[in-house]
Amino acid sequence: xxxxxxxxxxxxxxxxxxxxxxxxxxxxxxxxxxxxxxxxxxxxxxxxxxxxxxxxxxxxxxxxxxxxxxxxxxxxxxxxxxxxxxxxxxxxxxxxxxxxxxxxxxxxxxxxxxxxxxxxxxxxxxxxxxxxxxxxxxxxxxxxxxxxxxxxxxxxxxxxxxxxxxxxxxxxxxxxxxxxxxxxxxxxxxxxxxxxxxxxxxxxxxxxxxxxxxxxxxxxxxxxxxxxxxxxxxxxxxxxxxxxxxxxxxxxxxxxxxxxxxxxxxxxxxxxxxxxxxxxxxxxxxxxxxxxxxxxxxxxxxxxxxxxxxxxxxxxxxxxxxxxxxxxxxxxxxxxxxxxxxxxxxxxxxxxxxxxxxxxxxxxxxxxxxxxxxxxxxxxxxxx
Amino acid sequence: xxxxxxxxxxxxxxxxxxxxxxxxxxxxxxxxxxxxxxxxxxxxxxxxxxxxxxxxxxxxxxxxxxxxxxxxxxxxxxxxxxxxxxxxxxxxxxxxxxxxxxxxxxxxxxxxxxxxxxxxxxxxxxxxxxxxxxxxxxxxxxxxxxxxxxxxxxxxxxxxxxxxxxxxxxxxxxxxxxxxxxxxxxxxxxxxxxxxxxxxxxxxxxxxxxxxxxxxxxxxxxxxxxxxxxxxxxxxxxxxxxxxxxxxxxxxxxxxxxxxxxxxxxxxxxxxxxxxxxxxxxxxxxxxxxxxxxxxxxxxxxxxxxxxxxxxxxxxxxxxxxxxxxxxxxxxxxxxxxxx
Numbered sequence: 001x002x003x004x005x006x007x008x009x010x011x012x013x014x015x016x017x018x019x020x021x022x023x024x025x026x027x028x029x030x031x032x033x034x035x036x037x038x039x040x041x042x043x044x045x046x047x048x049x050x051x052x053x054x055x056x057x058x059x060x061x062x063x064x065x066x067x068x069x070x071x072x073x074x075x076x077x078x079x080x081x082x083x084x085x086x087x088x089x090x091x092x093x094x095x096x097x098x099x100x101x102x103x104x105x106x107x108x109x110x111x112x113x114x115x116x117x118x119x120x121x122x123x124x125x126x127x128x129x130x131x132x133x134x135x136x137x138x139x140x141x142x143x144x145x146x147x148x149x150x151x152x153x154x155x156x157x158x159x160x161x162x163x164x165x166x167x168x169x170x171x172x173x174x175x176x177x178x179x180x181x182x183x184x185x186x187x188x189x190x191x192x193x194x195x196x197x198x199x200x201x202x203x204x205x206x207x208x209x210x211x212x213x214x215x216x217x218x219x220x221x222x223x224x225x226x227x228x229x230x231x232x233x234x235x236x237x238x239x240x241x242x243x244x245x246x247x248x249x250x251x252x253x254x255x256x257x258x259x260x261x262x263x264x265x266x267x268x269x270x271x272x273x274x275x276x277x278x279x280x281x282x283x284x285x286x287x288x289x290x291x292x293x294x295x296x297x298x299x300x301x302x303x304x305x306x307x308x309x310x311x312x313x314x315x316x317x318x319x320x321x322x323x324x325x326x327x328x329x330x331x332x333x334x335x336x337x338x339x340x341x342x343x344x345x346x347x348x349x350x351x352x353x354x355x356x357x358x359x360x361x362x363x364x365x366x367x368x369x370x371x372x373x374x375x376x377x378x379x380x381x382x383x384x
Numbered sequence: 385x386x387x388x389x390x391x392x393x394x395x396x397x398x399x400x401x402x403x404x405x406x407x408x409x410x411x412x413x414x415x416x417x418x419x420x421x422x423x424x425x426x427x428x429x430x431x432x433x434x435x436x437x438x439x440x441x442x443x444x445x446x447x448x449x450x451x452x453x454x455x456x457x458x459x460x461x462x463x464x465x466x467x468x469x470x471x472x473x474x475x476x477x478x479x480x481x482x483x484x485x486x487x488x489x490x491x492x493x494x495x496x497x498x499x500x501x502x503x504x505x506x507x508x509x510x511x512x513x514x515x516x517x518x519x520x521x522x523x524x525x526x527x528x529x530x531x532x533x534x535x536x537x538x539x540x541x542x543x544x545x546x547x548x549x550x551x552x553x554x555x556x557x558x559x560x561x562x563x564x565x566x567x568x569x570x571x572x573x574x575x576x577x578x579x580x581x582x583x584x585x586x587x588x589x590x591x592x593x594x595x596x597x598x599x600x601x602x603x604x605x606x607x608x609x610x611x612x613x614x615x616x617x618x619x620x621x622x623x624x625x626x627x628x629x630x631x632x633x634x635x636x637x638x639x640x641x642x643x644x645x646x647x648x649x650x651x652x653x654x655x656x657x658x659x660x661x662x663x664x665x666x667x668x669x670x671x672x673x674x675x676x677x678x679x680x681x682x683x684x685x686x687x688x689x690x691x692x693x694x695x696x697x698x699x700x701x702x703x704x705x706x707x708x709x710x711x712x713x714x715x716x717x718x719x720x721x722x723x724x
Contacts, residue, residue, distance in 0.1 A: 048424040052674050053576050056668070078590050078591070117428045118497075119513070133493070196574075198421065213450035214458050216446065216458065217463050
């Protein structure tokens with residue numbers, strides 16, 4: 001982890017982008033309740049928590065188009081960026097209650113505002129006021145990363161990968177997924193993770209889809225929550241984990257075969273590599289998400305990814321964000337999405353041989369001026 | 385029918401809500417009993433679960449029946465989607481939804497508000513969170529048993545973290561120790577990421593751990609919790625690392641002197657806002673995760689609350705079951721010897 005990282009510069013650059021976007025749309029302010037949005041626009045931190053607690057202890061940010069420092073409402077003073085002026089840091093506003101919503105209303109600037117999400121008391125309090133969707137505005141700011149943001153993702157991913165090196169020797173007959181989670185969570189914090197963001201997934205994959213669990217889409221079921229059922233020799237385990245470093249997510253996917261991969265597993269991994277390589281071959285500024293979809297599908301005409309997910313997704317202060325590639329938003333969306341330097345793609349195609357299970361891994365790259373660079377290790381497998 | 389669903393349907397009838405569209409995981413779990421993937425942090429509203437009062441049916445956004453109780457047949461599952469229009473289409477196709485006059489939602493985004501208005505132009509949107517909050521407020525004996533089980537796991541992992549509190553250990557390592565032990569007890573979801581923070585004089589106790597090395601004689605505020613099958617068990621204690629300083633023993637004693645009468649005030653009829661008016665006190669409901677309690681609400685028998693007191697650089701928190709007399713402590717973890 002030797003790359004250059006200047007957190008104050010990163011916060012300054014992001015804030016400027018949001019201010020410029022508000023100005024361009026003629027908005028006076030963005031009111032942000034979503035914690036990944038607050039993390040992006042302000043750089044503030046709160047302890048990771050279950051969704052219910054996170055909602056009750058949420059930080060709120062007001063970013064104004066005049067370019068002044070944002071206002072932050074938080075219960076966590078040690079998570080406030082040091083450069084934020086003291087008179088811009090306020091006690092938290094309880095957005096679960098009408099009193100908190102009214103208090104927020106009193107400090108909102110006049111004029112047209114953008115907002116990312118409502119609690120129901122806030123929805124009632126803002127009735128009649130013209131509201132623009134802040135998620136779309138922030139999405140446009142977030143999609144192209146600065147060098148500092150790329151470094152945060154690189155570091156998050158490196159921590160995740162190093163923790164997985166610790167986990168790997170434990171993958172043996174008799175081990176339970178919950179135990180693997182324990183090893184993983186026991187390791188990430190000492191490696192420097194700010195938080196864990198998703199219940200680590202170690203899913204035993206069936207040989208054929210019909211073996212279950214029941215699939216609503218008819219395709220491979222993934223992901224399912226971790227259980228304490230012991231793994232057996234020959235089990236194929238799809239792994240998916242994500243941690244946070246300075247507000248940025250990692251996304252690690254790989255396939256373990258308990259007892260070690262056999263030839264068919266290596267063959268599946270090689271086909272997965274070919275899919276990603278076909279995508280990387282066409283990946284450069286100006287290429288579209290549609291180009292990636294067509295490159296990935298060239299093998300047998302079938303989309304080699306899970307239909308309710310994607311071929312690739314972006315990553316940042318959200319674990320999945322724009323650019324989304326190959327979703328059910330549709331072909332037109334993919335063809336209109338033009339890739340640019342600074343965009344990040346997490347490729348997660350799937351190779352599935354019904355009757356012989358399958359292979360899934362994830363690989364992260366950033367688009368550069370002339371092509372791409374890796375933010376993750378180059379390969380997700382095959383592994384023990 | 386699951387008891388949570390019965391209570392939600394009763395409350396829907398009382399608040400005149402025909403359909404609930406729920407985005408909050410605790411609400412979805414309360415009516416469905418389903419285990420879905422746990423994610424940390426807030427998430428924007430999306431229709432993850434639908435309850436129709438007319439049919440009494442729960443419909444879930446899930447690509448599989450894995451983790452979904454048998455009462456919810458596969459026909460009542462709809463897959464997740466990155467296309468919000470597809471999700472609204474799936475919701476609108478649920479039997480009974482198109483006849484609704486009032487739909488309760490537990491949150492909104494500008495996008496989903498627009499989609500609701502376009503899909504159901506004659507429907508009135510209501511506060512579904514208020515419905516769910518009321519339905520979830522008083523716990524059944526079975527729910528209390530699940531909270532007790534969660535506390536037991538939390539206390540076990542907490543004990544291992546306390547055991548690891550030795551001079552030279554870093555704050556963040558204790559967080560890892562707690563979570564590793566939690567997983568060894570087959571629970572991989574924390575209620576929140578633990579805080580194991582050295583007390584710095586009279587400054588407010590930090591909630592974010594650092595990589596600070598804990599030294600002999602440091603006073604350390606520890607707060608951690610788990611979700612066992614979605615139910616919360618959490619606690620907080622303050623302990624000295626190594627040799628306890630006399631000054632810290634005094635602090636712990638003073639904390640304890642304030643704690644006992646505070647617990648005594650947590651009785652049926654007590655106003656939540658009155659409890660919170662005491663400096664350093666926080667109170668929230670405990671159930672499927674933390675449950676919000678309004679200042680103006682009163683405690684009543686069957687409620688389970690987390691009572692926390694931060695005073696003189698000492699932090700402690702217990703889970704209490706409100707009954708007819710003095711609240712029953714559900715937390716058994718010992719306080720520090722000679723203090724807290």
